[in-house]
Amino acid sequence: MELIKIxxxxxxxxxxxxxxxxxxxxxxxxxxxxxxGYLPGIVHAIWVIAKNK
Known part of the structure; x- marks a missing residue:
């Protein structure tokens, strides 16, 4: 499920x-x-998903 969210x-x-x-x-x-900027949004989103497993 985490892979789908990423x-x-x-x-x-x-x-x-x-x-x-x-x-x-x-x-x-x-x-x-x-x-x-699209890239900062992606980095933040991946960080939030990885941090809140």
Missing amino acids: IIAVILPPLGVFLQVGIGKHFWLNIILTIL
Whole structure:
């Protein structure tokens, strides 16, 4: 299941974070990072998924 979340995080980072932690501070931070640059959003999403196993 974690692999699927990581693949989703690469395609659409906020969705990957939402699936892992729901709507909270990490979700909104990831939306901001994704708007500012797609790569920071991906890195943050993968970090959140890996940290919250």
